[in-house]
Amino acid sequence: MPVNTAKRREHIIDLLCEHGSVRVEQLSKQFAVSTVTIRNDLRFLERKGCALRAYGGAMLNQQFAFDRPLRDKGRLNRDVKTLIANAAAGYVRDGEALILDSGSTTAQIVPFLKGRRDLVVMTNALNIAYELSGNDGVEVMVLGGSVRRNSYSLYGPAAEQQLRQYRFDKLFLGVDGFDLSAGITTPHPGEAHLNRVMCEVAREIIAVADASKFGRKSFCMIREAGQIHRLITDSRLPDDYERALTELGVEAALRQAKSRGTPVLVEATSNQVNQFGGYTGQTAAQFRDTLWRLADEVGLARERVWLGGDHLGPNAWQDRPAQEAMALAETLIDDYVRAGFRKIHLDCSMSCAGDPSPLGDAAVAERAARLCAVAERAWAQSGGEAPVYVIGTEVPVPGGAQEALAGLQVTTPQAVAQTLEMHRIAWQKAELNDAWQRTIALVVQPGVEFDHHSVERYQPQRADALSHFIERQPGMIYEAHSTDYQPPQAYRQLVRDHFAILKVGPALTFALREALFALDRIEREWLGERQSSQLRATLEQVMREQPQQWSRYYHGTPHQQYLDRHYSLSDRVRYYWPQSQVQQAVDGLLDNLRRNPAPLALLSQYLPDQARALNAGELSTDPQEWVLHKVTQVGVTWTNTLGANLVVVANDEAAADPVQQNLMDMVVAEGVQTRYFTLQKTIDVIHKAADRQKIFLVCKTPQDVLTLLVWMGMVPLAGAQPPNVVIGGVIGTAFAILTKADPKVAIGVAVPFSIAVQGCITLLFTLFSPMMHRCDRMVKALNWRGIERVNYLGIGILFIFYFVVAFLPIYFGADAASAMVQKAPGWLLDGLAVAGGMMPAIGFSLLMKRRRPGPLRRRTPKMAFNDSDDLLAQKAEQRMAQALATSQVEQDDYLDSRPAEALTRGDINRMAWRSLLLQASFNYERMQAGGWLYQLLPALRKIHRNPQDLANSMKMHMEFINVHPFDVTFLSGLVLAMEQNKEKISTIRAVKVALMGPLGGIGDALFWLTLLPICAGIGASLALEGSLFGPIVFLLLFNLFHFGLRFGLAHYGYQAGTSALALLKTHTRRISHAASIVGMTVIGALVASYVHLSTPLVMHAGKASVALQTDVLDNADSRR
Secondary structure, three states: OOOOHHHHHHHHHHHHHHHOEEEHHHHHHHHOOOHHHHHHHHHHHHHOOOEEEEOOEEEEOOOEOOOOOHHHHHHOOHHHHHHHHHHHHOOOOOOOEEEEOOOHHHHOOHHHHOOOOOEEEEEOEHHHHHHHOOOOOEEEEEOOOEEEOOOOEEEOHHHHHHHOOOOEEEEEEEOOEEEOOOEEEEOOHHHHHHHHHHHHHEEEEEEEOOHHHEOOEOOEEEEOHHHOOEEEOOOOOOHHHOOOHHHHHHHHHHHHHHHHOOOEEEEEEOOOEOOOOHHHOEOHHHHHHHHHHHHHHHOOOHHHEEEEEEEEOHHHHOOOEHHHHHHHHHHHHHHHHHOOOOEEEEOOOOOOEOOOOOOOHHHHHHHHHHHHHHHHHHHHHHOOOOOEEEEOOOOOOOOOOOOOOOOOOOOOHHHHHHHHHHHHHHHHHOOOHHHHHOEEEEEEOOOOEEOOOOEEOOOHHHHHHHHHHHHHOOOOEEEEOOOOOOOHHHHHHHHHOOOOEEOOOOHHHHHHHHHHHHHHHHHHHHHOOOOOOOHHHHHHHHHHHOHHHOOOOOOOOHHHHHHHHHHOOOOHHHHOOOOHHHHHHHHHHHHHHHHOOOOHHHHHHHOHHHHHHHHOOOOOOOHHHHHHHHHHHHHHHHHHHHHOOOOOOEOHHHHHOHHHHHHHHOOOOOOOOOOOOEOOOOOOEEEEEEOOEEEEEOOOOHHHHHHHHHHOOOOOOHHHOOOOHHHHHHHHHHHHHHHOOOHHHHHHHHHHHHHHHHHHHHHHHHHOHHHHHHHHHHHHOOOHHHHHHHHHHHHHHHHHHHHHHHHHHHHHHHHHHHHHHHHOOHHHHHHHHHHHHHHHHHHHHHHHHHHOOHHHHHHOOOOHHHOOHHHHHHHHHHHHHHHHHOOOOOOOOOOOOOOOOOOOHHHHHHHHHHHHHOOOOOEOOOEOHHHHHHHHHHHHHHHOOOHHHHHHHHHHHOOOEOOOOOOHHHHHHHHHHHHHOOOOHHHHHHHHHHHHHHHHHHHHHHHHHHHHHHHHHHHHHHHHOOOOHHHHHHHHHHHHHHHHHHHHHHHHHHHHOOHHHHHHHHHHHHHHHHHHHHHHHHHHHHHHHHOOOOOOOEEEEOOEEEEHHHHHHOOHHHHO
16 A cells, blocks of 8 residues: 655665665565655665665664664663663752653663652653652652653643743753764654753753764754763763773773772872873873763762872882982872872882982881871862872882792781881871871782783782781781782682782783774674774784883793783783774774674674673673673672672771671671771772772771661661551550560560561552542543542552451461460560560650750751741742642633632531541552542532532642641641632642641641650550550540541631631741640650660679679669
8 A cells, every 4th residue: 555755764764673774676566666766765864864875775874863662772782771870860869850851761760769858850751750650759740742652752832831830950861862963862853842941941961871872863953962961871982082992991990880889999100190191191180080081971970989099109200319209209199189089009119319229118118208298288288088098019010910920929927017117107207197097008919910821829828927917907908919810719818818909900901802802803704804904913013113011021932922912911902002093993893893793603702701691682782882891791700709708897896896797797708707907998899990990899987888788688678667556556465465475575576567567558559559540530520429439449448458467467376476475485585575675765765856956956857847948948849840740730710710608617527527538548649639639529519610610620639749647627628718719720739739848747746746645655654554444545635636636727727718828837836846845745754654674684603693684773773
């Protein structure tokens, strides 16, 4: 069947995407048009950049960004996009307002927002909105407009108009094409226009794109390439971004640090980076800027990149007199510290012109102290984190490994003691006592090394004396150089034995060389010698023309020198990758394999790991990704080897604390002895990513150690989930009655169960969200009875759930519980009793912590009534954004604007009774919207006789709302007064939003933190005396105040109308303060009455024994 021109060309694009090429004759037959027409179509597509014409047909232009379906995009480079998304989420801070653009990469950001608080997220993607709806820390706003079925996204004038009403902190922009000349592009004009508006309303624009997007173009430009604030990607940018292949090792290290959530330490030596440029041509500040640019590219926050200086001293100028060389070294140190370098290795071991050789220990230490003083002055003037220092030089000079391994000696404890003492004395003479406390490591030789062809593996027994010596040196660890190519077990042993800083040189660049040489071989076998890039030949030519980086190291016959240049473990090739001729050859190699993808079987022959990853969909077909994957594997091997076998370094307090040690032991592999020692600046493991870059894992404080354990899943966070009080009380009481156990034991058993129940409740509330969309349809149809049924259904589901989790364990578990208590050992029951006895103390302390006044409040969670006016306004704006995001209202004025008949007292009472079901359909998308509309329905039906007005009112009240369930009737009455006067819908919405926060704070102060403890205390005191009236009095007292306030506030709110707003603003803090005074008074009395914590501990001394509780603690007052 013939199709029009536009449809035919779309079909041709689909065929190009599916097959990679098309033939004119075949298309002519398929579409029943002439070959001339088909050639015109292909010419048009070539002009648009979609296709490349060839004889008899056309090929797909791989550099064009096609509008593929989202489900297809999501399968491409999925793991890479996850890494990018993780990095992007690292830039999000609690309380920010964000835009998440549609796209497969931006969609991957959503899971990493879990746990963030008070976020407002605007999105034009339906799939993203759906995924975010289950996150209770995020308020989701969805733009309106037309739907793009390919991407599940919305666009159009309505979306743009809505977007311009707000301002956002950050925009995460999805990218279809990223080209330096064409800019950031997308195939769809409507979405491009919306993206431009997003850029206008966001303070910071962050583009997220995997490497396949670079160099691609599409029809519509969103923004010029230079007009974004940050680009997060997984790989190098194109060559026009002035990127050198030598930076690939750093980039892989940064990516690894980002994916592991660890910092990365990158170091430079005095030969490489100095005030004259060194052999890299960079000053310290320029080196820092280069690293920050790379960190930005891979999405690693700059504060996670730490800068270190290695072998800093007069070494670069040792051919000059000592005074001149030291003056230059002082300038060097000053530049490094002012540029932000904070790990400083002071090396003054090399003799200068006129110095004796070797230089004495005292002279070395004196010169190091002189440079340390310069660093301290630079730090005092420039600010920032204090530098930490490394001393000692028991390693080869900068430039590589030894040529022979025979006679390799381990540093002796005597040499370590001498070095430490000489430097301590020099620091003391220079009045650098504070700096000495930050001198954290000593460079030693643990007995590991490599030459051009072999590796000396670590042998723990040879370094045993050295390893044990450091344990007696407070605040010190060892730094070991040249630890490349060690087996995994050796790295574990090195870290275990306190060589906590492991420097490796050529291992990553060795992997880079392996990957590029393998691609060179694939290229020649696949395309033939004539079409190859000649990478190996070019590299050999450049190395022979510029021999200074290898000629001093490689000897023997010409053939032996050739093998060493290309294959040695010392990898002198790494110095030649930045050469322009070599870079051009590498570019040609990668471009050849992009245009002519090699078969999977051929790739498997030379890069088997990358072939497996490609076949599994974990890698794209871009050969550059294969190279990066192989380099990254080295870092993965290190961190996997050491990640489960950390030697924990902590301060004195943590190292001496057995509880901390037990926690730390959880991350050490079985059979590995863990030693604890002190360290001012805690550093766990450091790796070197290339000759001048290092990667490391770090814990700065004992608290960070615990955080690391939590992150590894070793320490559960269930305690952070509040237990379900209702279930805990029911199960605990029933357990105590049925088993005749001590109530304290019952509490200790019930708490974990109640925590699990609360987790199930959270899941249940998440599943209630779809009910709100059904309610939206009912509102449009004016099916108010359906709204009521939804709330009845919700309360019914909650009733059944509570019945199941409370009744069944009691009914079926009574016998088992009794048997368990009877068989349980005494120590277990005593332990549970102690834990149960602690519960009141913990509860009261937490309550008092939330209520304590004055200066201490800065350290406690703030409640709404403590917020400043600015903060309340900010929260109100966020709530307004959430309300608008869930709004279905299409007009602001009611058609019938005449005030309605006044509501009767019975109408208000009915509303108050129905407010008891406010939380019946609670969910994490609209919170209490269903219950809120339910309570207002009878009054709204009486006020709005016009069906369209009633529908608009119901739509507005189905918007997001979250208010305290006990004082909600004040807001309900006020809103009904406004509805009766037919105020504008936007005005009513604004009042709802403005009162959510203050009413929440007042409700917490009056009910949860004052009324409930008072009534419960009175009831509990009666119950403890054996009176059956205890629970009755509690229920009567609490509900007397509760219902009195519920109905009284409903009538007051309706009668006062909007005039109540000023009164509420004036008295909010007074009400809260008064409640605080009453609550604290009662809580103080309850603490003395109900906190009865006892211990069964008995201490024996021969035949005598002392009970800690009865003989010591209970008699403490009498002894006073």
